[in-house]
Amino acid sequence: MIRMSLMFLCGLGAALGGLGCGSDETPEPPGTKPPEPPVTTDAGPGGEAAACAPLGGTVVVSQEDGITPSILWTNGSYLLAWQTRTGGTEEVRVARIGTDGSVSPAHVVATLAGTHALPTLQATSSGPMVTWEDTGPSGLVIQAHTLGADGTPTGQPIQLGxxxxxxxxxxxxxxxxxxxxxxxxxxxxxxGLVNGAGMGSTTALPGARFPALASRGNELALAWSMGGDLSIAQTTGMPGGSVTGTVVRTGAGEARVPSVAIDTSGATLVAWEDTREGEERIYLARVSASGAKQDEVRVEDAEGSANWPALAVMGERAAVAYYQFQGGPSSIFLAVFGPGLTRDGATLRVSGKNARFPAVTFTGSELGVAWAEKDAGIRMRRVSCDG
Incomplete structure (x- = not known):
C-alpha cells in the first residue's frame, strides 16, 4: 500500500528569471577562496550558536554562469552536476571535488537543445548517474548517463521517458x-522504474505536479503538489496501479518546490516553499513510517522571501538548505532540526551574496552544500555539524 501527499511548485522559468539579483563578485579560477567567516542568525531568545560550521573556504567549482546544481557524495569525494549557460550554449557538466578543495576538470555530459536541464545525481548499482531533461523532436525527453568516479560519462545516454x-x-x-x-x-x-532492461511499467499520478523522490534501501518516498495541497506517499518497492497519499499540507496559498528524505526511523521528511503568508516561507514536516503526520515547523527564522529548500538527513536530524533575501541579495542558509523537529542551534549563513538554488548531501560525517551565484558560476562548501 502506498501513501502520498500533494504539492505545487512555482514554474521553474519564473524561479530562474524572477528570483535573484545581479552578482557583485568577480569570478575566480576553480579552487578554494580564502576562508569566509560564518554568519549566524539567532534561532531563539537564547542567542545560541549554530549547530554547524564551515570546513575551510568556499570552493569555486565553475566560474562560468551556471544554475541548479546537484551534489552527491560517492567514492570518497563529491560529484557536482549543473547546467552551464556560456556563449549561447547550454550544457550539463559534471566535476569531482575532493575534500581538500581540489576540483577536477569539468566533463560535458550533454549539449542541450533546450534551456532547462535540472540535472540530478544519484548513486546506483551501476555507479553514479546523472539525469536531466531536454527538448526533443516532439516534446521533452528525460535522459540519463552513467558516470565514472571522476564524473566522466561512460557508455551512451539512456532515454528514460x-x-x-x-x-x-x-x-x-x-x-x-x-x-x-x-x-x-x-x-x-x-x-517509473528503470532497470537493466530499460524502463519498466509506469504509474500515472493524476493531477500531481512537481514530484520529489527519496529512497532508503527498497523504501521509496514520493511528494507532489496540487495547488495548496502537499501529499506524501511511502512504499516498499515500486507501486503497481494507482498511488494513494497522505495530505500533509492544505489550505491558503500554495505548497511549492518539495524536497524529501527518509530518516533512520523510516519516517519521511518533506521541506517545501509555502505562500500561506503571502511571501514565500520554508516549512518542514515529518510523516511517520505508518503515514501519519507528526510534526511541522517553519524553517527560516528571519524575514524575507525564502526559496528552493534542499533536504538531507543526518541520522534522526534533518538539515535544510535554502536561499533567502534578508533585506538585500540572496544568500544560502542552513538550518538543522532534531527529533520532533526541534531547532538545533542557530541558522548558519553558508554563502555570500547573489547565491541561489542550493543542493545538499550528507557524507556520514559532514555536509556538502552547493549553489549557483548569479552570473558568477557554481560554488560549494563543506560543513560540519555537531553531534
Whole structure:
C-alpha cells in the first residue's frame, strides 16, 4: 500500500528569471577562496550558536554562469552536476571535488537543445548517474548517463521517458531494483522504474505536479503538489496501479518546490516553499513510517522571501538548505532540526551574496552544500555539524 501527499511548485522559468539579483563578485579560477567567516542568525531568545560550521573556504567549482546544481557524495569525494549557460550554449557538466578543495576538470555530459536541464545525481548499482531533461523532436525527453568516479560519462545516454508538459522536472531515487524516476506531463505526473532492461511499467499520478523522490534501501518516498495541497506517499518497492497519499499540507496559498528524505526511523521528511503568508516561507514536516503526520515547523527564522529548500538527513536530524533575501541579495542558509523537529542551534549563513538554488548531501560525517551565484558560476562548501 502506498501513501502520498500533494504539492505545487512555482514554474521553474519564473524561479530562474524572477528570483535573484545581479552578482557583485568577480569570478575566480576553480579552487578554494580564502576562508569566509560564518554568519549566524539567532534561532531563539537564547542567542545560541549554530549547530554547524564551515570546513575551510568556499570552493569555486565553475566560474562560468551556471544554475541548479546537484551534489552527491560517492567514492570518497563529491560529484557536482549543473547546467552551464556560456556563449549561447547550454550544457550539463559534471566535476569531482575532493575534500581538500581540489576540483577536477569539468566533463560535458550533454549539449542541450533546450534551456532547462535540472540535472540530478544519484548513486546506483551501476555507479553514479546523472539525469536531466531536454527538448526533443516532439516534446521533452528525460535522459540519463552513467558516470565514472571522476564524473566522466561512460557508455551512451539512456532515454528514460518523454513529456508533453512545458517542463518535466525529473526526480530520481536509487532502488534495489533500479532507479525510480518521476516527471511531470500533462495533466499530471508519472512514476517509473528503470532497470537493466530499460524502463519498466509506469504509474500515472493524476493531477500531481512537481514530484520529489527519496529512497532508503527498497523504501521509496514520493511528494507532489496540487495547488495548496502537499501529499506524501511511502512504499516498499515500486507501486503497481494507482498511488494513494497522505495530505500533509492544505489550505491558503500554495505548497511549492518539495524536497524529501527518509530518516533512520523510516519516517519521511518533506521541506517545501509555502505562500500561506503571502511571501514565500520554508516549512518542514515529518510523516511517520505508518503515514501519519507528526510534526511541522517553519524553517527560516528571519524575514524575507525564502526559496528552493534542499533536504538531507543526518541520522534522526534533518538539515535544510535554502536561499533567502534578508533585506538585500540572496544568500544560502542552513538550518538543522532534531527529533520532533526541534531547532538545533542557530541558522548558519553558508554563502555570500547573489547565491541561489542550493543542493545538499550528507557524507556520514559532514555536509556538502552547493549553489549557483548569479552570473558568477557554481560554488560549494563543506560543513560540519555537531553531534
Amino acid at each position: 518523454t513529456s508533453d508538459a512545458s517542463e518535466a522536472r525529473p526526480a530520481t531515487a536509487p532502488m534495489s531494483g533500479g532507479l525510480a524516476v518521476a516527471w511531470m506531463e500533462t495533466p499530471g505526473a508519472r512514476l
